[in-house]
Amino acid sequence: MTSGSTSAAVAADQLPGLAMSSPDEAARAARAVLSGAATPVDETYALQALGIVQRERGEVGRALRSVRRGIRVGREHGLGARVTDLEASLGTVLALAGRRRPAFAAFDSALDGAEPAERARVLVRRAAVCFFFQDLDGARRDSHEAAAVLERHDDPAWEARARSNLAGALLGLGRFAEADREFARAQELIESTGERYQATIIVQNRGDCAHRMGDLPRALRLLYDARRRYDELGVVPPEVVRDLAVVQLAAGLTEDAAGTADELVAVLDGARDSALRRSDGFIAAAIVHLAAGNPSRAADLARKAARSSRRQGHDDAERHARVVVLRAQAEAGAVTKRHARAAAALAAELTDRYASERLDALVLAGRLASATGLQELAGEALRTAAAGRRGRGSALRRATGWYAQALLAESAGDRRAMLRACGRGLDVLDTHALSLGATELRARATVHGSDLAALATRRVAVDGTARELLRWTERWRGTLHSLPWPAARHDAELAAELGRLRAVGSLIGSHADEAERRRIEERIRRHVHGRETAGPRTTRRRLDVGELLDALGDRTLVSIVGLRGGRFHAVVARGGRLKHVVAGDSGAALDEVEYAKFALRGAAVAADAVAGVLLAAAEPGLARLQETMLGPVVRELGDGPVVLVPPSTMQSVPWGALPALRDRDVTVAPSATAWLRARTSTPPPDRSVALIAGADLASSGAEVGVLAGVYTDATVLTGDDATADAALAALDGSWLAHIGAHGRYRGDNPMFSSLELADGPLTVFDIERLQSPPYRLLLTACESGVGSPTGADELLGLTTSLSALGTAGLLATVVPVSDAASVDLSLVVHERLRTGDDLGAALLAARRAAAGARDRATAWSFLALGGA
Numbered sequence: 001m002t003s004g005s006t007s008a009a010v011a012a013d014q015l016p017g018l019a020m021s022s023p024d025e026a027a028r029a030a031r032a033v034l035s036g037a038a039t040p041v042d043e044t045y046a047l048q049a050l051g052i053v054q055r056e057r058g059e060v061g062r063a064l065r066s067v068r069r070g071i072r073v074g075r076e077h078g079l080g081a082r083v084t085d086l087e088a089s090l091g092t093v094l095a096l097a098g099r100r101r102p103a104f105a106a107f108d109s110a111l112d113g114a115e116p117a118e119r120a121r122v123l124v125r126r127a128a129v130c131f132f133f134q135d136l137d138g139a140r141r142d143s144h145e146a147a148a149v150l151e152r153h154d155d156p157a158w159e160a161r162a163r164s165n166l167a168g169a170l171l172g173l174g175r176f177a178e179a180d181r182e183f184a185r186a187q188e189l190i191e192s193t194g195e196r197y198q199a200t201i202i203v204q205n206r207g208d209c210a211h212r213m214g215d216l217p218r219a220l221r222l223l224y225d226a227r228r229r230y231d232e233l234g235v236v237p238p239e240v241v242r243d244l245a246v247v248q249l250a251a252g253l254t255e256d257a258a259g260t261a262d263e264l265v266a267v268l269d270g271a272r273d274s275a276l277r278r279s280d281g282f283i284a285a286a287i288v289h290l291a292a293g294n295p296s297r298a299a300d301l302a303r304k305a306a307r308s309s310r311r312q313g314h315d316d317a318e319r320h321a322r323v324v325v326l327r328a329q330a331e332a333g334a335v336t337k338r339h340a341r342a343a344a345a346l347a348a349e350l351t352d353r354y355a356s357e358r359l360d361a362l363v364l365a366g367r368l369a370s371a372t373g374l375q376e377l378a379g380e381a382l383r384t385a386a387a388g389r390r391g392r393g394s395a396l397r398r399a400t401g402w403y404a405q406a407l408l409a410e411s412a413g414d415r416r417a418m419l420r421a422c423g424r425g426l427d428v429l430d431t432h433a434l435s436l437g438a439t440e441l442r443a444r445a446t447v448h449g450s451d452l453a454a455l456a457t458r459r460v461a462v463d464g465t466a467r468e469l470l471r472w473t474e475r476w477r478g479t480l481h482s483l484p485w486p487a488a489r490h491d492a493e494l495a496a497e498l499g500r501l502r503a504v505g506s507l508i509g510s511h512a513d514e515a516e517r518r519r520i521e522e523r524i525r526r527h528v529h530g531r532e533t534a535g536p537r538t539t540r541r542r543l544d545v546g547e548l549l550d551a552l553g554d555r556t557l558v559s560i561v562g563l564r565g566g567r568f569h570a571v572v573a574r575g576g577r578l579k580h581v582v583a584g585d586s587g588a589a590l591d592e593v594e595y596a597k598f599a600l601r602g603a604a605v606a607a608d609a610v611a612g613v614l615l616a617a618a619e620p621g622l623a624r625l626q627e628t629m630l631g632p633v634v635r636e637l638g639d640g641p642v643v644l645v646p647p648s649t650m651q652s653v654p655w656g657a658l659p660a661l662r663d664r665d666v667t668v669a670p671s672a673t674a675w676l677r678a679r680t681s682t683p684p685p686d687r688s689v690a691l692i693a694g695a696d697l698a699s700s701g702a703e704v705g706v707l708a709g710v711y712t713d714a715t716v717l718t719g720d721d722a723t724a725d726a727a728l729a730a731l732d733g734s735w736l737a738h739i740g741a742h743g744r745y746r747g748d749n750p751m752f753s754s755l756e757l758a759d760g761p762l763t764v765f766d767i768e769r770l771q772s773p774p775y776r777l778l779l780t781a782c783e784s785g786v787g788s789p790t791g792a793d794e795l796l797g798l799t800t801s802l803s804a805l806g807t808a809g810l811l812a813t814v815v816p817v818s819d820a821a822s823v824d825l826s827l828v829v830h831e832r833l834r835t836g837d838d839l840g841a842a843l844l845a846a847r848r849a850a851a852g853a854r855d856r857a858t859a860w861s862f863l864a865l866g867g868a
Contacts (some may be wrong), residue, residue, distance in 0.1 A: 005017070012042035013050035017087075021197035021235055024051045040077040045072045048089055056550040058278070065232065066624035067093055081118060084110045086443040088122045095129040098313035103129055121158050127165040131172065134316065139169035146251045160190035167209065174212045183209055200229040204240045211247045214394035217437055219247045221530030238277060240269045242284040249288050250396060251436075251529065252444025252791060258292040261285035265301065277310040279317040286324045287357075290331065299328035319346050323361040331363060340368035344381050345853060357398060359388050363404050370411050373547035389424070395432035396448055399425045403452050405518055415459065419472075426451070426476060430540045433483055437531035439768060439801060442753050446479050446791030453792055454564060455579060461561075461569050466578035467545055470571040471673065473561045475542040475644075477793045478671025480804045482541045491531070494765065497524045502724060502760030521752055524765060528751075543673045549576050551679050553642035558633055559672055562586035562647050571638045573672075579636060584628030592625040593653050600654055601815040603857035609851035618657075626658040634660045641665035641840055643867075645672050646787040652814040657860035658848060663848070667840040667864045670803065678808040679867030683735055683775050689714035690774065692722050694741030695758045701740025703780070703823040707830060711736075723759045724766055736833070737774040738826065743781025743798075750788035750796035753779050764801050773805040776839065776868055780822040784861045785812030799865055809839040809868030813861045821858035825850070839864040 011030040019026040025050045031405075033046035047070030054063035067090045074083040087110035094103035107126040111119055127142035143166035150159035152452060167182035187202045207222030230236045241264040248257035257837045261284065264519075268281045282305035290298035306321035326343050347361035355819045362385035369378035382404045389401025402425030411419035429449045433442045453476035460468040501520045504513055540790030548557070556574040560583070563569065566786070568583040599618035603611035629650065642664050644655055655666055669675035689711040693701025701718070715730040717723075731737050742756040767773075779785075779798070787797030799810050811824075811829065825846045832842035847859040 001143045008672045012038070012045040015371060016052055016183060017195075019049040019052035019832075020056075020231060023056060027053045028500075038682055039379075040073055042170075044074050044079060044082045044086060046088055047073065051089055051093060055093050060093060061722045063093045064090070064097070076429040080113075084114050084118050084122065087626065088125045090572040092125055092129060095132050097392045100130050100133055104421055116149050117153045117155065120146040120153070120155075120162070124150075124158060124165060127162070127169070131165065131168055131409050134172075136169050139165060140173065141700065143169060156189040157193045157195060160186040160193070160198065160202070163189065164205060167205065171212060173207055173834060176209060180206070180209050180213065184370065193608065194645075196229065197233055197235070200226055200233065201828070203229065203692075204243060207247065208243050209588045209786055210558075211250060212236055212429075214396070214432070216432075216441070216703075217436065220251060220526070224364070224526045224530060236267070238264055238281045242281050243265060245288050246284050249291055250394075250439050250445050253529075254288075254292050254444070254447070257288045258294075261288040277638065279305040279312075279314060279321065279724040282308070283304075283317065283320050283324060283357075286321070286328070290324065290328055290841075295328040299332075301323050304327065316350065319815070320357050321351050321366070322346055323350075323357055325799060326359065327364055330368060330522045335368055335371050337369075337372045337374055340365055340372055340374055340377060343368055344377055347381065347384075356400070359385055359397060359404075361401050363400060363407070366404060375411065375820075378411060379408065382411070389421075389428075392849055394522045395428050399428045399432070399448060399452065401425075403455070406452065406455055410455070410459075415463075416868065418459065419456055422452045423475070425452045430479075430483065433479060437533045438528045438766075439480065439530060440525075440796060441803075442793040443480055443791045443796050446476065446794055448478055450792045452476075457561060458563055461563060461580075467582055469561070469569065470545065470559055470573070470578060471543060473571070474673055477561075478674050479540075479791070480794055480800065481670055481674035481677070491769070492525065493527060495769065497527065498763065498766055501763070521749065525749075525751070528765070541585070541673055541677070543671075543676070545578070547866065548672055548676050549573060551676055552643070554638070555643055555647065556636070556638050556640060557643040557672060557675070558630070559645040560629065560647060560650070562589070562650075568693050569632070570630070570633045572633060574638055575638065581631070581633050581636065583633060585632035586628075589625065589650065592621055592628060593650065595621045595817050596625055596654055596657060597652070598656060600857050600861050603853060604815060604817040604821065604861055606729060606854060608852040608854050611857055615853055615857060623659055627659055629653070630658075630660070636644050637664070641667070643672075644668045645670070645675065645677055648787070648793045648795045650861075651795055652786045652788075653816055653859050655863065656843070660794050660859070663844070665844045667838075668692055669866060671791055674803060677804065677867075681806065681808045683770070683777075683808075683866070683868075684733055686733070687735040688733070690734045690737040692727050692730060692737070692739045692741070692757075693718040694722065694756050695719060701780070702819065703826040704738065704740050705822070706827060707738060710830065710834075722757050724757050724762045727757055727762060728766060728770060731777075732770050733772040734774040736776045736778075738778040738780075738830070740826070742782045743779070743784045745783040745786045745797070748786055753797050755779075755784075755798070764796075764798055766797065767801050768805070770805060773802055773807045775807065776809040776833070777802060777807055778811040778826065780813070780817075780819075782816035785810075785814045785865065803866055808866050809838055810865040812841065812863055812865060814863060815861045817858045817861050818854055821850075821855045824855060825859055838868055 008150055012033055015026055015030055030046035030049040031123040033042055047066050051063045051066035054066060067086055070086045071083055074086060087106050091103045094106055106120060110122045114122060123142040123146040124351050127139045130138035130142060132385055140514050147159055163182045163186035169178040169180035183206045184200060190199045190202060203222055207219045207226060210219035226240050227244060229364035230240055244406060245257045245260040245264055248260055264281050268278050282301045285300035286298040302321045302324035304320050309318035309321060324345050326339055343361050343365035346558060347358055347365055347451060347709035350358040352717050362381045366378045366382035380431050385404035386401050386408055386516060389398050389405055402421050405419045406421035409421055426449050433445055436442050436445060460472050480513060497520060504520060559571045561569050568586050570581045570583055572579045572581055596618060599614050603614040644770060651668060655661055655668060691704045691707050693704035693715050704718060708714060717726055717730060739755055744754050746752045751764045751778055754763045785799055786802050787795035800811050828846040828849050829842040832845045843862055843864045850859040851855040
């Protein structure tokens with residue numbers, strides 16, 4: 001029945017079911033029944049439906065009056081079965097009012113003398129109330145009995161409800177695999193009845209179960225499906241929005257989760273839902289905003305949840321809300337003994353043994369107690385939390401347990417045990433990352449290891465050797481390059497959606513086209529997020545320091561790490577030795593980077609006279625940036641080539657513009673491990689060359705025509721021939737590729753950063769479909785070297801995906817540059833590559849050949865990435 005149906009078309013006995021899926025329509029239809037000459041039995045159905053609608057809107061008093069009136073009508077007319085059903089509804093309403101004893105008394109009355117099938121339906125609802133009051137064993141027993149009876153009576157709709165409740169109880173008891181099986185059976189049953197709304201609820205519950213099992217791709221896939229189904233039904237309950245926000249947060253999709261959380265708050269503020277429903281929603285939204293760096297917003301939402309829970313007597317929900325308030329206050333700097341004791345007390349009172357909030361409360365209590373000198377309390381809280389590192393639960397839960405173990409060891413002064421616990425926690429997160437089939441999720445999920453990585457790195461930066469600091473920096477840096485690449489090459493659905501995106505991209509110009517583009521992009525993201533890893537699971541590629549030192553030869557590698565609220569630390573590897581050097585204040589760097597890029601951006605497209613003035617004005621800032629990032633490292637660089645491994649936030653620094661590096665062979669890598677892999681990779685035996693230009697040779701890719709005369713056997717794609725599919729075919733397995741096309745960096749969604757070809761954008765998702773990426777790739781597209789820092793220390797963007805896929809050398813820019821100057825630079829670079837230089841040496845030659853200020857600014861704006 002759609003929301004547009006007339007209430008007269010609804011049979012009275014359908015009204016209670018309609019009250020859950022279309023409450024407004026059910027209320028109108030029920031009132032129409034009650035205002036007419038209704039039979040007593042129809043009157044009971046109408047009153048029951050009204051009671052359900054009022055219950056869901058939080059109007060508990062009115063709901064009680066409606067249901068009790070229905071019971072009176074049923075008793076007056078001897079409608080025993082209807083009285084039984086209504087007494088069960090009364091029990092549910094009383095439970096939502098927090099009146100436990102009267103609620104169970106109502107269920108006892110309903111069960112007294114009920115026939116087996118009626119009894120089973122009452123048990124289904126009593127099980128839900130048992131779950132509500134955290135009596136999980138009671139919920140399991142009632143649901144199990146009800147399911148067996150309803151199966152014998154061939155009542156698939158109610159059996160599905162019973163099995164769904166049973167699955168919920170098993171989920172709460174930590175028996176995840178059993179819960180998953182019961183949910184699957186419940187969905188099968190309810191789908192057979194055609195009850196789309198109930199089927200959608202079960203899909204949503206299966207998503208929650210998958211989340212608790214640690215299967216985030218499946219959780220996202222199911223919750224996206226549930227959300228789509230609800231939208232089609234025209235009803236979006238706050239629970240699905242809440243669950244989706246929680247799972248997006250677990251997947252590291254913090255920005256998405258924050259948007260979903262804001263939607264949830266708007267839904268709850270605009271609806272008259274039950275107090276518990278509102279509390280749960282506000283708590284979830286508060287947790288998301290806390291992770292998104294909005295502690296004041298988180299505290300406000302958590303306080304709202306606490307007040308709502310307190311008024312209705314929902315003690316456990318109030319405790320969860322108060323924990324989030326304490327976490328937000330701690331994030332804002334409230335670190336006192338009072339806060340520590342409050343966190344410990346709340347953690348001890350939380351009853352859900354598998355809630356992450358309890359574990360978070362224990363860790364919070366341990367950290368606050370340790371910081372305020374309450375060592376005994378800290379030890380007790382952290383020991384309890386550390387138990388979560390083993391046994392059942394998600395990888396994120398176990399990693400939190402290892403973090404607690406690391407804090408415990410640190411407080412005991414056991415450095416070795418602390419570092420071992422940090423390593424074990426990061427190992428767990430590697431396993432978690434391997435379960436994710438989307439590059440974006442892998443990058444973003446590293447955020448869950450930030451505390452572990454920071455704890456270990458801070459320690460070795462203070463009292464460790466240079467070798468230890470390098471190993472620990474590499475342990476959590478460049479995860480995308482250290483794990484096997486997710487398989488996306490044979491994803492037909494993805495390929496089709498990318499084709500649609502290109503088609504609509506070529507028509508962009510109207511509001512409708514732009515809206516369609518956004519819809520397609522969202523479908524692509526949801527599809528990819530729900531993709532599971534195919535193939536065998538392997539382990540992270542670890543750095544062999546000895547192999548690195550051997551491979552460097554006369555090169556100097558500088559690995560830079562910025563500690564939170566501290567200074568940049570660098571490990572310099574040269575001549576078979578490692579040295580630890582401390583540089584400048586990390587807090588000042590980003591402003592200097594933005595100013596340097598601003599100056600280069602202007603100079604690269606200006607006339608020479610203006611470009612010279614801009615570059616001269618930028619010199620003091622470039623010198624400050626060098627001192628901040630490198631400081632004394634400059635004196636350790638030697639005379640040979642330099643390999644820089646900066647933090648992800650600093651990779652797009654115009655390194656070639658820094659005074660000490662302008663006349664050096666400089667390459668940049670996301671990690672030492674990634675550089676070593678690229679440097680030691682084997683070029684393809686077939687030295688094929690691909691030259692690709694965008695559709696407008698007048699403004700981009702003009703060098704391709706010249707290069708085609710140099711590489712006479714190259715695959716050349718220009719004009720209408722330079723389509724995405726043709727470009728991918730040419731790039732696949734090539735020894736050298738050059739793309740001259742307009743580039744578009746998408747800071748809002750880096751996986752959609754693209755190169756503009758004849759038939760539309762070639763995105764990062766397209767690049768990931770390559771069977772074998774080009775060995776070397778030159779990109780003269782504007783900002784092609786820019787990526788979005790995410791997770792612990794990862795980048796998302798075109799060059800990141802290419803290098804992680806296996807491209808050994810890349811040339812790209814960090815700012816928009818002059819097309820004409822890019823042509824001259826490209827020709828010099830290709831000339832040197834053909835004589836045997838690698839990209840770093842070739843780019844140095846181009847910097848030296850730059851005659852005018854504009855050419856110099858253009859050359860300074862390019863980076864050589866990788867090791868080839």
